[in-house]
Amino acid sequence: MDAQVADTIIRDDIEIDLTAIKLAEEGARAPQLTRLAPHTIVFFEGDEATQVYQVVEGAVMLYKLLPDGRRQVVELLSPGDLFGLTVGTYYDCSAETLSNARVRGFDRRLCDRSSDLMSLMCRHLQEQLGAMREHAVLLGRKSAMERLASFLMRLALGRTIDDADQIILPDSEHVVQLSMTRQEIADYLGLTIETVSRSFSELRRRGLVSFDRQDKVRIKDLSAMNELTGAL
Amino acid sequence: MDAQVADTIIRDDIEIDLTAIKLAEEGARAPQLTRLAPHTIVFFEGDEATQVYQVVEGAVMLYKLLPDGRRQVVELLSPGDLFGLTVGTYYDCSAETLSNARVRGFDRRLCDRSSDLMSLMCRHLQEQLGAMREHAVLLGRKSAMERLASFLMRLALGRTIDDADQIILPDSEHVVQLSMTRQEIADYLGLTIETVSRSFSELRRRGLVSFDRQDKVRIKDLSAMNELTGAL
DNA sequence: CGCGCCCTTGACCAGACTCAATATTAGTGG
């Protein structure tokens, strides 16, 4: 499987073969699959944006920093997601792995050559934009508890919340692997580490979650959790 | 000029003629230019996404609502910007004019036909995504004053902040037309109307701004204002 | 088993929110 997809882009069901494009593009480097340890920086904000990447396995986060060190995690990426796209010459945020991950990098110029790739990009960009808008609501209008509940629900249900066939079984338990430190969760939710910790404790006190490990949350009442998100 | 561009898409410098695509597409409705009064709803979140729009003149905002009425304005659009794009069947947010505006709507299916249009869309999506990430930092990590200062700076400098040739003259005055109520500004910045008002008053007290009218701000010290944004 | 890192908890503080009263403004019609 690994070798087979080495020169393809993951697309929900279909896979686009990059070989043809690659061969036509003598100057372009071949798509490269890299295995990365947790907390490896893929690129920094401000680096020259020569490569576009796709998550093949594991999780990657994108974040921005303010000069005084405040950090905002702006996106969480899963397998299939593209990152490193930008209109300008430089990356507009930093990219770092959260877990063990495999990432495929390919030459940025490839994007302009293939209309298949272009339409794939368009789709992904639209999805990311939709996710960002949802996140803007969370950051701008939700309380700490609502933010954490929304975060847990998103992890529990997967990111395809729009699919109508996602049926929430009222009393089914879901175990969620966080693979993020409290600090990273805080920086994603626009909170402090202490507030995240307190909110988790509050959820535990109310019997809504329990911890198998610090980074393994058992959600014991999904529909109650859903109530807390503030969303419908 | 109006008639001339009636069937074209504004692209920073170039203009794409939609006529060819339109004619090939007998089922598609012709691009339609509409004149809208301030605070006209173009579409609601949840409406079926049949049309894609482009702002021709004026300003449009995109927002999302929580069931309890909390609102988050997720994007401010200027002439040239596209909106109404979505992967799903339904719009993921509502669109409303802020000022008198002209908007061009065209059939969503056109987007898949033209690779020119596709690459234009890609570019716009990337720009919007970049703007959203910047906004996520504002919402997640900035104080009320920093949010308002960032907002004013963005309006003063225009949205092309990435252009290096934007030189900030230290003591040049900039007059900014808000064309938004305090409530709309608050909903954009993730604050309450009172906090926005207080922050404006604070800026006035410090001599950084004065008001020609409620919605016309004279920024008297751009570099001091820039200091307040929290960004470099 | 022990060390270090991360997480949790507590006490206190501050910035932003809420509620309420007042002041401005822009728009309307006499």
Add this chain to the structure above:
DNA sequence: CCACTAATATTGAGTCTGGTCAAGGGCGCG
């Protein structure tokens, strides 16, 4: 042109959520 009105904005007082600072606890890894 001015007075009136309704909508919008400002200001104040008090509360509360979440941030800050600081101390302890627990977990995982070597």
